[in-house]
Amino acid sequence: MKAEISLVGKEIIGVKVFDAPRELVWEAWTDPKQVAIWWGxxxxxxxxxxxxxxxxxxxxFMMHGPDGTDYPNHIQYIEVVKPEKLVYDHGDDANPKQFHVVVLFEEEGPKTKITMRTTFSSEEEAKEIAKYAVDGLKETLGRLQEFLAKK
Known part of the structure; x- marks a missing residue:
């Protein structure tokens, strides 16, 4: 299944089903050694x-773009319910609360459905960021799928 990404009001919502058990998907998302490989x-x-x-x-963490640009990232976890839900604020060191994220990990038999809701301060901001974030999220979830397939 391809990732379904949509812009709804102030939110970018991504949904994807992975052919992997929820515990494995959770570990890939929360273990620094694993997330470093596929994130972005x-x-x-x-x-x-x-x-x-x-x-x-x-x-x-620092994301290193293919053009050599570095992107500092800062996430502060608000709620962690293993292996069901992550809630966090995401930004950078200068502005650590640029947007709010809720990630749900739902079992669908032997598979795992991820729903990622990213909420911005306004519809205008969401529309502006969606210009690159929609494709970026599709690619990120695709990289996670490839990573999980190798496990």
């Missing part, structure tokens, strides 16, 4: 500085 659009790599997946925990 095609051509991107990551350096994980810290990743503490717990309420109040921080995930700081």
């Amino acid at each position: 659009p095609n051509g991107f790599t990551n350096t994980i500085h810290e990743m503490s997946v717990k309420p109040g925990g921080i995930w700081r």
